[in-house]
Amino acid sequence: MAGGENWRRLADYVVAGRVALGMRDRRSLAAATGVTERTLGKLENGQRVSASTLAAIELVLGWAPGSCRVILAGGEPADPAEPHAEEADPTLRYLAGTPGLPPDVVRGIIALARNWREGEAERKSEGPSRAELSPEDMTG
Numbered sequence: 001m002a003g004g005e006n007w008r009r010l011a012d013y014v015v016a017g018r019v020a021l022g023m024r025d026r027r028s029l030a031a032a033t034g035v036t037e038r039t040l041g042k043l044e045n046g047q048r049v050s051a052s053t054l055a056a057i058e059l060v061l062g063w064a065p066g067s068c069r070v071i072l073a074g075g076e077p078a079d080p081a082e083p084h085a086e087e088a089d090p091t092l093r094y095l096a097g098t099p100g101l102p103p104d105v106v107r108g109i110i111a112l113a114r115n116w117r118e119g120e121a122e123r124k125s126e127g128p129s130r131a132e133l134s135p136e137d138m139t140g
């Protein structure tokens with residue numbers, strides 16, 4: 001479990017959410033999300049998947065953007081009708097107010113942006129990777 005993330009816990013929530021929506025198998029969820037059955041299999045077996053996969057899952061299961069990360073950290077998925085941080089974030093507020101975009105597209109874009117930002121914050125907290133270090137950093 002890297003960084004305190006409980007991928008098995010998220011897997012249980014995803015399976016329960018899929019079944020609650022009447023999707024008896026991964027094929028149905030794959031069709032609804034655009035995520036491959038193989039990737040969904042990884043997720044449903046507690047393996048790490050990409051932020052874009054998490055965003056697609058949140059959208060189809062009716063969870064607020066960022067809910068998968070909350071579940072991984074031990075919390076509960078949020079209802080998309082509840083107010084969240086996008087009201088305070090000017091970029092997300094701009095995305096939410098873009099005319100002509102269907103609400104599900106807006107939620108998907110916001111989910112991707114939030115997951116990307118959370119991933120960036122995690123990478124920064126882990127320190128620089130070997131590729132980011134200068135030769136002096138590696139010898140000194």
